[in-house]
Amino acid sequence: MLSxxxxxxxxEPAKEPASPPRRGISAPRGGLRHLSLAGVLVALVIVGxxxxxxxxxxxxxxxxxxxxxxxxxxVTVGVTFVIIGGGIDLSVGAIVALASVWATTVATQEFGxxxxxxxxxxxxxxxxxxxxxxxxxxxxxxxIATLAMLASARGLALLISDGKTxxxxxxxxxxxxxxxxxxxxxxxxxxxxxxxxxxxxxxxGRTTFGRRTVxxxxxxxxxxxxxxxxxxQRLLLYLLSGLCCGxxxxxxxxxxGSGQNTNGNLYELDAIAAAIIGGTLLSGGRGTITGxxxxxxxxxxxxxxxxxxxxxxxxxxxxxGAIIVAAVLVQKGRKTQ
Amino acid sequence: MTETHENPNSPTASPSSRTSRRNVLFGxxxxxxxxxxxxxxxxxSNDDKEEAGQANVADDKPGKQVTxxxxxxxxxxxxxxxxxxxxxxxxxxxxxxxxxxTEGSNDNAQQVGQIETLINKKVDVLVILPADxxxxxxxxxxxxxxxxxxxxxxxxxxSQQAYRCWIGGDNYGMGLNAGRxxxxxxxxxxxxxxxxxxxxxxxxxxxERTDGFDAALKNYPNIEKVARQAAEFTVESGxxxxxxxxxxxxxxxxxxxxxxxxxxxxxxxxxxxxxxDFLMVGGAGSxxxxxxxxxxxxxxxxxxxxxxxxxxxxxxxARALGQGKGVGGLAEFEIPASLTLYSAVVTKENVDEYxxxxxx
Numbered sequence: 053m054l055s056x057x058x059x060x061x062x063x064e065p066a067k068e069p070a071s072p073p074r075r076g077i078s079a080p081r082g083g084l085r086h087l088s089l090a091g092v093l094v095a096l097v098i099v100g101x102x103x104x105x106x107x108x109x110x111x112x113x114x115x116x117x118x119x120x121x122x123x124x125x126x127v128t129v130g131v132t133f134v135i136i137g138g139g140i141d142l143s144v145g146a147i148v149a150l151a152s153v154w155a156t157t158v159a160t161q162e163f164g165x166x167x168x169x170x171x172x173x174x175x176x177x178x179x180x181x182x183x184x185x186x187x188x189x190x191x192x193x194x195x196i197a198t199l200a201m202l203a204s205a206r207g208l209a210l211l212i213s214d215g216k217t218x219x220x221x222x223x224x225x226x227x228x229x230x231x232x233x234x235x236x237x238x239x240x241x242x243x244x245x246x247x248x249x250x251x252x253x254x255x256x257g258r259t260t261f262g263r264r265t266v267x268x269x270x271x272x273x274x275x276x277x278x279x280x281x282x283x284x285q286r287l288l289l290y291l292l293s294g295l296c297c298g299x300x301x302x303x304x305x306x307x308x309g310s311g312q313n314t315n316g317n318l319y320e321l322d323a324i325a326a327a328i329i330g331g332t333l334l335s336g337g338r339g340t341i342t343g344x345x346x347x348x349x350x351x352x353x354x355x356x357x358x359x360x361x362x363x364x365x366x367x368x369x370x371x372x373g374a375i376i377v378a379a380v381l382v383q384k385g386r387k388t389q
Numbered sequence: 390m391t392e393t394h395e396n397p398n399s400p401t402a403s404p405s406s407r408t409s410r411r412n413v414l415f416g417x418x419x420x421x422x423x424x425x426x427x428x429x430x431x432x433x434s435n436d437d438k439e440e441a442g443q444a445n446v447a448d449d450k451p452g453k454q455v456t457x458x459x460x461x462x463x464x465x466x467x468x469x470x471x472x473x474x475x476x477x478x479x480x481x482x483x484x485x486x487x488x489x490x491t492e493g494s495n496d497n498a499q500q501v502g503q504i505e506t507l508i509n510k511k512v513d514v515l516v517i518l519p520a521d522x523x524x525x526x527x528x529x530x531x532x533x534x535x536x537x538x539x540x541x542x543x544x545x546x547x548s549q550q551a552y553r554c555w556i557g558g559d560n561y562g563m564g565l566n567a568g569r570x571x572x573x574x575x576x577x578x579x580x581x582x583x584x585x586x587x588x589x590x591x592x593x594x595x596x597e598r599t600d601g602f603d604a605a606l607k608n609y610p611n612i613e614k615v616a617r618q619a620a621e622f623t624v625e626s627g628x629x630x631x632x633x634x635x636x637x638x639x640x641x642x643x644x645x646x647x648x649x650x651x652x653x654x655x656x657x658x659x660x661x662x663x664x665x666d667f668l669m670v671g672g673a674g675s676x677x678x679x680x681x682x683x684x685x686x687x688x689x690x691x692x693x694x695x696x697x698x699x700x701x702x703x704x705x706x707a708r709a710l711g712q713g714k715g716v717g718g719l720a721e722f723e724i725p726a727s728l729t730l731y732s733a734v735v736t737k738e739n740v741d742e743y744x745x746x747x748x749x
Binding site: 104107112113116119210214219229230231304307308309310312313314315316317355359360361362364365366 | 749
């Protein structure tokens, strides 16, 4: 099980490099990257189709994969923006935890669906604001500021929840997560993920905000000299990431019907990993939303494939590591050609 | 010393002293005592003694002042939270007990530091629930060498020299009882399929639970365990892994979920998949699950206990150690070196009895 997955992940994209000629500019390279990642995804689907045909290749399973991608997917979109803008956000998981706990306290639940949603979004935005101010206007580097946010947001989540699982009793919130609410068979969570992804793609590729983000991440000093308000741009990026965390927290509440301080565990690493295998440059200045979304889908499909084949945690983790390395190696190979 | 000799005699104690005992044991304590008695049963299995033990868990009369140091992991989980609460409440019950509790920590180095602080403060007895038993053995040894008896709670130290008394749950037995319960329910069903949703896979306790579960299922040749996935004791992971399991196995007859906290997510996934064609058994014993069992309106029909009341019993043991006494219900003058608690199966029939011990 392990070796075929790894082998095909490498083999599949390896066929490609011969055909497209070498190009210097970044746009086609991004396209290529998507091709190779899509190759990985195709390889995974082939493995799934051969090992568990009757369970894997069904509409229900596709729905499951998309639903399970949706929460981390929204977080990844925000993180992708931050990384492209030359920063890093290690606090996303903790912000999701804090927002989900805050939005499910008895007091918040009294306000119903709107209260829960508004609370989750404001907590996300608030944390993003603190991150942004510390980084853009304060003396802190992103790594440290968001690390501090990670620690304190988790701590605050633990304080508020008192270590307990807060079960949601607002029926309208719970209803969003069960099949009656599906729009033409598509769960609302997947629709939200799709909307965030498309908006992110538009904003990054088609707006001034997006171009400024790439410019600031590529060369902050040059951007400043070119008249871009670098500080404000950075603040906005962390606000955006915080907002995505707030949305994700609400989605997680709908999905699990509860808020818990352990929510969003290691989201920061999952989101960064998805962005990186999706071709986002960790040093900033380059990356795409399409790549990140594909990265998330690859990870969720791997998890799904493993669970369907009843593989245990040890094998899962080894294989996951191998696939990350394989995916990155393929991209590096492509870049140096 | 006189107190020590009074204990074995207690079945013949005067009615008046019994009444006053009852007063002291009133309320939350009764539940803890019942479970503590169950712990005794697993060693001695004598029902008559159990009755005596229940009335005799602690002396009603305030004795020598005892300062108990308590160090546990971070209470970021329902069960661990209940452990802290049980210890605090039990200590409050005794006028002669002062509890010095550290802030919980999951970091081994930090917990070592906290315990060393307690040693330096010269507490009389230590109750330690290590984040990782093996990693904290040295500090247990250090306390014992400094003359402070250690009550090791649940996660066992690597050396028996590091503690005076160990009290804890039975992970293997928990799996065994879950397997037995499911086995009995499905024994007449041909080709029955069972699914397991485990806890954190890199904890030894998860492996032990699974081993016990598998061992029990082996007694029923008609039952096959078709799938197992490990979640992380969190609601989120429970939802995600359960959703996958439901996809992987379109039809099965029973499910054992190791942990009621992650069960919140698992039950959510079951609801989202619209499935109700199987029997679900929980683990640990949360209040929410017990309420569901009582109401009998979900797939969950039973839960296997991993009683957090063990923390209350640990305080009892620590107090007895500090005062140089034995525990009631046993003939021995000294408290036992180890107490393994029984993992009872809570079903609709007996849920009322266990309801007060369910943790939130």
